[in-house]
Amino acid sequence: MKTTVAFLALTLLIRASASPELIEEHVFGGLPSEDDLMVRTAYVLDYDADRKAPRWVAYHLNANYRQTPKRTGKWSSYRNDPDRTDEPREADYRGVFQDEIRNYARGHLAPFMISGGDRDGDGKILDADKDGIVEAGDDPDEADTVKQVNFHSNLTPQHHHAFNGSGGVWFEIEERVRELQEEHGEVWVFAGPVFGPGNYDIIGNDVHVAPMFFQIIIWETNANEPDMEAYLMPHHQRDHGSIAEHLVSVRHIEAMTGLNFFPDLALGDAERMSTYSEN
DNA sequence: CGGTGGCTGGGG
């Protein structure tokens, strides 16, 4: 038993230490949980195999990373995660989108728009002219970064017309992320589903549909005073009003999810309890 | 399996 625990601890340690600099970059203030970490070039997530969904995803975003190839062709294809076998698959979503009520599409948690930029520091990006074709001057080394963001482990069922698609509240929160990135230069984001006690809609082979989702957007005003907006959004609600109506405290999201945000930061109650307003 | 191309829809 002791050796099993030691082995598990060692395994987690090795996984985490494989890319400590990426965890440091993407996960603001420390890991909210540490069950099944997956470290990718553009994002980090903690996977919940029982629900076939991430507990959370985290990413750092700046103007550089927004330089993605056009989302078309191979850059728009969803792919199976080569490092998992217990993730949702394309077949799990089959026919669901056509259902008027259960109009679920595959929604990115770490969005496509963060998957670009010069990550290896060679001065080149994948597709400067956004035509979707790798050509002379492009950096093919950045192709994996784009493909990773389209892995099924980073996708969950999201109601397209009421939530994920244009006009939906998730779509508008992602617009808010872009807006804050442009305003402050760089932001950090946590996003994920909220499962409480109770029953959930299930699609395909035991893929759980979250009844709510959260996003926390963080930026730095100075080294020790992060500013942030935390949102909690119902999944099935077409008329969602202003996104400001969904602002909550980080403590609220922690209570709903069991996660522990910013464990490495000495944040006072003011930061954790406040509800932040737009502008 | 990966790649191509055409489609829906809201908003600026």
Next chain:
DNA sequence: CCCCAGCCACCG
């Protein structure tokens, strides 16, 4: 018009 979020059929 473009952007962004998605869908599907079809082909090698």
